[in-house]
Amino acid sequence: xxxxxxxxxxxxxxxxxxxxxxxxxxxxxxxxxxxxxxxxxxxxxxxxxxxxxxxxxxxxxxxxxxxxxxxxxxxxxxxxxxxxxxxxxxxxxxxxxxxxxxxxxxxxxxxxxxxxxxxxxxxxxxxxxxxxxxxxxxxxxxxxxxxxxxxxxxxxxxxxxxxxxxxxxxxxxxxxxxxxxxxxxxxxxxxxxxxxxxxxxxxxxxxxxxxxxxxxxxxxxxxxxxxxxxxxxxxxxxx
Numbered sequence: 001x002x003x004x005x006x007x008x009x010x011x012x013x014x015x016x017x018x019x020x021x022x023x024x025x026x027x028x029x030x031x032x033x034x035x036x037x038x039x040x041x042x043x044x045x046x047x048x049x050x051x052x053x054x055x056x057x058x059x060x061x062x063x064x065x066x067x068x069x070x071x072x073x074x075x076x077x078x079x080x081x082x083x084x085x086x087x088x089x090x091x092x093x094x095x096x097x098x099x100x101x102x103x104x105x106x107x108x109x110x111x112x113x114x115x116x117x118x119x120x121x122x123x124x125x126x127x128x129x130x131x132x133x134x135x136x137x138x139x140x141x142x143x144x145x146x147x148x149x150x151x152x153x154x155x156x157x158x159x160x161x162x163x164x165x166x167x168x169x170x171x172x173x174x175x176x177x178x179x180x181x182x183x184x185x186x187x188x189x190x191x192x193x194x195x196x197x198x199x200x201x202x203x204x205x206x207x208x209x210x211x212x213x214x215x216x217x218x219x220x221x222x223x224x225x226x227x228x229x230x231x232x233x234x235x236x237x238x239x
Contacts, residue, residue: 034060034094036081036178036208041090043076050076051087056226060094063201063209063223067216072228074212075105078180081210101176103184107167109155115142115166116151122174141169144199146192160187165196172203179204181211185218197221 036058043051050073058064068074079085081092082102101122109118119138142148145165155163168184184200185193201222211222219225 036060036092036094036210038077038081039091039093041077041080041092042088043073043080043085044088051090054090056228058094058210058226059224060208061206063204063207063211065211065213065219065223065225066228067213067219067225068228070214074228075182077228078102078182078210078212082180095178098177099175100178100180101171101174102180103164103167103171103182105183105186107155107163109163109167109170111156112154114152115147115155115158115162118155118166119170119173122170138169138173141173141199145169145196161189161192164188165192168196168200172200177208179207179209181209183213184211185213185215 038054038056038058041051041054043049066074066077076085080087081095082100110121113121116138119141120134123134139148139151142151145168147162147165147169150158150162155166158166164184164187168181171179171181181200185196188196197218209223211219213219213222216225
């Protein structure tokens with residue numbers, strides 16, 4: 001029950017990212033808003049230290065791809081930036097009052113709703129039936145990603161790759177200033193992957209995107225590559 005409630009809460013947070021600013025610990029002002037600056041960040045889960053005195057600068061208005069081996073803290077860093085995790089110490093500046101959107105490794109979709117309904121829920125419209133432009137925009141996006149004709153299909157009936165594309169379209173369709181993408185192309189066949197990458201790149205041009213991937217090819221195709229070095233275990237002095 002607790003796990004189900006947590007999943008529901010994260011779904012609600014995902015939908016509301018387009019309306020939220022970063023978590024309360026994100027303080028300070030970045031000069032001219034040119035960078036997101038992470039300074040002296042620390043984070044641990046019990047005895048497992050993920051970050052210790054970690055610092056990084058991420059440019060605005062471009063796609064930055066964070067690369068690191070599995071377990072190096074890429075997803076944890078994104079969750080801290082999105083306000084889903086709280087850092088133990090350090091500061092993040094440059095994200096104040098920004099509208100956020102995100103795609104997780106596991107699509108956070110409402111299972112009983114159609115693909116169309118999942119995508120449109122991030123937009124606040126008075127009368128959706130009269131929003132012809134919005135409906136056409138979603139239909140064009142679904143067609144571009146190989147989902148044409150699936151608008152009314154419940155997402156519970158879709159394959160993992162289809163669900164991932166629906167989640168991506170929802171994130172792109174939201175009104176955002178910073179977009180977080182955590183392995184957004186995993187589970188896609190080569191043709192769908194190439195099509196989805198190109199669509200995403202075109203729709204994110206000139207915008208602030210932080211993408212996490214373990215694929216060098218994806219990173220080099222999508223934007224500027226920043227590598228996160230895994231934290232080395234401290235020498236305890238024991239033999």
